[in-house]
Amino acid sequence: MSLTPTRTTMPEDARREGVLAALIAHLVRGVAGAASTFGRWQAQVGSVVTARGWMTIAGGLFALVVGFMWGWVEAIALGSGLLIVAVAASAWLFGRGASSVDLTLPVSRVVVGEPANARLVASNPGPRRWGGVRLELPVGARTIEWALPAIPRGGSFERSFRVPAERRGLVQVGPTRTVRADPLGLMRREIxxxxxxxxxxxxxxxxxxxxSSGFIRDLEGSPTRDLTASDIAFHALREYLPGDxxxxxxxxxSAKTGTFMVRQFEETRRSRLVVVLDLxxxxxxxxxxFELAVSAAASVGARAIRDARTVSFVVSGRVGEGGRAGAASAMRELPTVTRDRLLDALCTIERDARATTLADVSRAAAEAMPGVSLAFLVTGTARAVTELRAAASxxxxGVETIAVRCSPEGEATARTVAGFTVFGIGYLEDLRAMLARTASVA
Incomplete structure (x- = not known):
């Protein structure tokens, strides 16, 4: 018995279904590609044609349709005129306007109120003249504009301008863009x-x-009342005991008394300074x-960093959706690696309606930062002394607490309430003078 392979033939209906499925798949891919191309074209055109331009084109098409449907020559003329104007407006879009535009900011950090200048240079190393465009530069909340003249080959256009620095914050400068637009505002092209x-x-x-001097200076550590057999701060002499x-x-x-005498020391601990800014x-x-409070807290933190002190700078956290803040979210610690890092972070600090209470911030700081020896609580005059006392508690x-209440141009005051000090300052110089007096008394 011989075995011969049998050939299976596909039914005609199945072949037709396969061809139809392939055609449908090809059509779907074609439609998807066309839609993608149309989307890119629409995005490019949409970035060039303004709202006024779209209204002009739509009005022209509508007038043409109405004119041809009803035979109104006036409507046809109006529609043709609007479309011609729209086409003519596109002539202003050609050309780049410059070969390079450089924006330089000599300094990236300034103190509030100091002048800050930037420089803009548009150059043309190409073979043709460039120009006839408008140069726009966003600077913070405003936009500076210049009419860029025709720049010959090898020429340049330079302008210096001032960046506003009247208020603490982060000012965005740029990006620089050249704008070509028709006089009617129908077309606008930005580069x-x-x-x-x-x-x-x-x-x-x-x-x-x-x-750097006085009651908060401790290059080797702050002496405590705990006695130890080995440290730096000498306390007294006592008789020798086995094991000393x-x-x-x-x-x-020992020679005078005839008995071995050993030195006894006060245990010293490295102090930690905490600055708490109320938000x-x-x-x-x-x-x-609030601005005076930020400056006062920044002054204390910056000086501590300069003195190479262990310092933590803490601001209020945010209350969660449930109306409570956990220990981790009750405070937010700012970087204190360098003075500039701290001041950079303070540029963007603002008051927050969902800020945690000062007492919650103090408790979270005490739990997260062991070894605190001195704490500054910086706030405003609307914070009652009883609330400050609750936060200090x-x-x-044993932590020495200094509360600083800020009132611009107010009278400088200093008093001790329930074991902690409350400063009232109207100027930053008041804070310096009060700390100096406290240090000299201590």
């Missing part, structure tokens, strides 16, 4: 030439000498109080 640069406007600070380190035997005293808007009467015992 971006430069990246966006940022100017950081730092809060004003004042040099605080008290952080013989290196600390005081031989002169609750209800703590401040107006924006001026959340810090560990």
């Amino acid at each position: 971006v030439w430069s990246q966006t640069v940022e100017l950081r406007v730092h809060p004003r600070t004042v040099a605080i000498a008290a952080l 380190d013989r290196r600390f035997i005081h031989w002169k005293s 609750d808007p209800e703590a401040y009467v107006d924006e001026a109080e 959340k810090l560990p015992g």
